[in-house]
Amino acid sequence: MRYYIALIVSKLAYYMIKLIGKDGTYFPGKLAIKICPDFLKHVKKPNIIVGVTGTNGKTTVCNMLIDILEDNNYKVLSNKKGANINYGIASTFLEAKGNEDIAILEIDERSSKLIYPYIKPDYIVCTSFFRDSVRRNAHPEYIINFINSAIPDNTTMILNADDLICSSVAPNNKHIYYAMDKLDTDLKESINIVRDIRVCPKCHSELKYEYLKYHHIGKAYCPNCDFKSPSPNYLGSEIDFNKMHMVIKNDTKISNYPLVSNSIFNTYNEIAVISLLSELKLTPNEIKNSLKKINIVETRFTKETIKGIDIITHLAKGQNPIACSRVFDYVKHESGSKEVIIIIDDVEDNLICSENISWLYDTDFEFLNDKSIKKVIIGGPRYKDNLVRLLLANIDRDKIVAIPHELDTPNYLDFNGIDKVFILHDLHATDLGFKIKSTVKDRILKEVK
Amino acid sequence: MKIEILYSEFANLFGDFANVKYLEKCLPKAKFIYTGIEDVPLFTHDKVDLIYMGPMSESNQELVINKLSKYKKEIKDNIKDNTNFLITGNAIEVFGKYIENDDGSKIDGLGIFNVYSKRNMMKRFNTLVLGNFKDIEIVGFKSQFTQMYGDNSNYFIDVVRGTGINPDSNKEGIKQNNFIATYLLGPILIVNPLFTKYLLSKIGAKDNKLVYEDELLIAYEERLKEFKDPNRNLD
Numbered sequence: 001m002r003y004y005i006a007l008i009v010s011k012l013a014y015y016m017i018k019l020i021g022k023d024g025t026y027f028p029g030k031l032a033i034k035i036c037p038d039f040l041k042h043v044k045k046p047n048i049i050v051g052v053t054g055t056n057g058k059t060t061v062c063n064m065l066i067d068i069l070e071d072n073n074y075k076v077l078s079n080k081k082g083a084n085i086n087y088g089i090a091s092t093f094l095e096a097k098g099n100e101d102i103a104i105l106e107i108d109e110r111s112s113k114l115i116y117p118y119i120k121p122d123y124i125v126c127t128s129f130f131r132d133s134v135r136r137n138a139h140p141e142y143i144i145n146f147i148n149s150a151i152p153d154n155t156t157m158i159l160n161a162d163d164l165i166c167s168s169v170a171p172n173n174k175h176i177y178y179a180m181d182k183l184d185t186d187l188k189e190s191i192n193i194v195r196d197i198r199v200c201p202k203c204h205s206e207l208k209y210e211y212l213k214y215h216h217i218g219k220a221y222c223p224n225c226d227f228k229s230p231s232p233n234y235l236g237s238e239i240d241f242n243k244m245h246m247v248i249k250n251d252t253k254i255s256n257y258p259l260v261s262n263s264i265f266n267t268y269n270e271i272a273v274i275s276l277l278s279e280l281k282l283t284p285n286e287i288k289n290s291l292k293k294i295n296i297v298e299t300r301f302t303k304e305t306i307k308g309i310d311i312i313t314h315l316a317k318g319q320n321p322i323a324c325s326r327v328f329d330y331v332k333h334e335s336g337s338k339e340v341i342i343i344i345d346d347v348e349d350n351l352i353c354s355e356n357i358s359w360l361y362d363t364d365f366e367f368l369n370d371k372s373i374k375k376v377i378i379g380g381p382r383y384k385d386n387l388v389r390l391l392l393a394n395i396d397r398d399k400i401v402a403i404p405h406e407l408d409t410p411n412y413l414d415f416n417g418i419d420k421v422f423i424l425h426d427l428h429a430t431d432l433g434f435k436i437k438s439t440v441k442d443r444i445l446k447e448v449k
Numbered sequence: 450m451k452i453e454i455l456y457s458e459f460a461n462l463f464g465d466f467a468n469v470k471y472l473e474k475c476l477p478k479a480k481f482i483y484t485g486i487e488d489v490p491l492f493t494h495d496k497v498d499l500i501y502m503g504p505m506s507e508s509n510q511e512l513v514i515n516k517l518s519k520y521k522k523e524i525k526d527n528i529k530d531n532t533n534f535l536i537t538g539n540a541i542e543v544f545g546k547y548i549e550n551d552d553g554s555k556i557d558g559l560g561i562f563n564v565y566s567k568r569n570m571m572k573r574f575n576t577l578v579l580g581n582f583k584d585i586e587i588v589g590f591k592s593q594f595t596q597m598y599g600d601n602s603n604y605f606i607d608v609v610r611g612t613g614i615n616p617d618s619n620k621e622g623i624k625q626n627n628f629i630a631t632y633l634l635g636p637i638l639i640v641n642p643l644f645t646k647y648l649l650s651k652i653g654a655k656d657n658k659l660v661y662e663d664e665l666l667i668a669y670e671e672r673l674k675e676f677k678d679p680n681r682n683l684d
Binding site for chain 1: 590
């Protein structure tokens with residue numbers, strides 16, 4: 001009875017919100033759960049449910065899955081417009097038409113205990129696990145314990161074999177592993193500040209790598225006992241970032257796929273997507289043809305060339321040391337001469353409180369100390385702290401501009417001899433990032449011959 | 450000069466390892482010894498000028514307590530002999546009587562100090578801390594699942610804003626002789642240049658200038674202003 005009251009009241013709320021033109025709010029879902037705490041258990045669901053979780057890459061993986069499935073005529077229910085917590089998922093089910101074939105749900109790791117008792121995904125895709133927001137997610141062990149205490153027994157886990165933390169999730173469930181083959185750029189030892197697993201969990205010996213991509217991601221083994229990375233069911237191989245092409249090896253089958261991104265972390269996301277879709281029995285041709293049409297979602301990445309200079313905006317999530325480290329590494333390895341604008345301060349936090357800047361020291365700003373990067377311009381309320389961090393990253397003082405106002409950052413660009421301008425922005429500074437991009441474009445049009 | 454870093458393979462959460470990296474820059478001639486979980490700590494058989502340990506996951510706390518329990522006597526002797534210790538984040542809990550889980554079960558600590566901690570894994574406690582240590586104003590951040598109780602009359606910081614070892618206390622951390630332990634986490638030596646100067650003088654490096662001292666002080670003054678502003682929240 002309570003469920004039906006919750007359903008009616010929350011549906012009314014949903015329609016009223018739609019009438020006033022608001023979108024993506026989780027209020028109807030919150031209302032439903034407040035009235036009926038196990039609302040998610042009773043609400044009608046599609047036949048197939050896929051959850052996507054992990055520290056980084058959830059939204060990218062979800063968006064790729066949705067685009068490919070819809071391109072192959074699946075009716076997809078998703079929470080892409082809304083929140084990835086229990087209220088957001090409840091709101092998503094409220095919006096459903098009831099004829100959907102499949103639900104693709106981005107699930108916040110910390111919401112596991114509020115979601116999985118009621119929603120039993122057929123598959124959960126895990127991207128990877130790293131330390132994240134110190135104030136909320138603490139450290140990976142905490143998150144894994146959270147997830148493991150809640151995941152339903154019958155869910156098939158699609159796990160990153162190159163991440164020893166990820167591959168240990170839900171040990172009693174069925175596991176399908178994906179991984180990436182050796183690249184020429186791989187290392188034997190990590191050069192990152194953060195490695196969230198360094199020693200063998202069995203014997204505490206320092207872990208070694210056959211090949212390592214970044215942080216703790218790679219094919220690992222213990223030199224002292226038999227602990228090692230699991231063997232993948234799906235292996236991304238022959239990866240060519242120039243031709244934008246790879247193959248996926250699955251048992252004896254080898255299939256070709258285009259790459260949607262030239263970054264390693266997004267290629268992991270793509271391999272995860274292909275693995276899940278293959279398990280759902282989409283054919284390689286169906287997946288490949290859809291991948292050709294995909295772009296990484298615009299809030300994450302844009303690229304435009306004006307008078308021969310590439311202007312690239314890229315998400316660099318503040319308070320997330322791994323996300324920012326990956327982006328800095330990506331910028332360093334991009335060809336050509338660059339200047340980099342960075343706006344990653346938590347603006348709201350700095351208005352009402354004072355941001356905990358500990359995460360800056362888990363972030364590899366050292367990657368920005370590269371001769372291809374001519375200037376680093378960092379703007380925001382924490383500019384004095386950011387200056388200290390950049391200096392301690394051994395970046396020359398005369399290459400650093402640290403200023404309080406984000407929108408002033410483009411004024412310090414010097415386009416002489418520059419091939420690329422990167423604008424790296426926090427998730428909540430996406431609009432600011434686009435405004436800065438617009439100013440950069442105007443300056444290039446006026447000043448560059 | 451010898452500086453021993455305990456268990457850096459996992460006692461390195463929340464940017465705390467920057468404390469070690471910063472000391473390496475300020476003390477280029479010092480020898481930094483990284484003691485792993487299966488190693489015998491250097492301080493058990495050799496003189497060390499500073500022992501550092503940072504925060505870690507809950508399961509690693511138990512592992513560390515287990516390993517260090519063999520060396521309780523050596524730890525107590527070093528504290529008595531005025532060896533410098535800097536212990537940050539939840540590493541402080543290792544030295545207490547016990548850590549109590551949500552379900553009431555207890556993990557014995559080293560029992561060196563008459564304090565104990567209680568975990569609440571469903572509630573992450575975050576706060577700024579502004580306080581005084583001698584004539585030095587200290588600024589820092591806490592982010593933790595635990596609160597500490599018991600006798601810390603031998604405290605480190607007199608808290609002006611924020612909390613001490615628990616929300617009902619205004620005394621943060623433990624200081625006995627040159628043993629300093631605090632729940633403050635992150636790059637506290639970078640964020641508190643005046644305290645870092647004090648620490649360097651204690652370990653015999655008084656004349657060493659801080660690396661990028663001017664810039665550190667400017668950032669410190671800005672943070673002090675923010676922390677003192679009553680219109681700014683603690684979290």
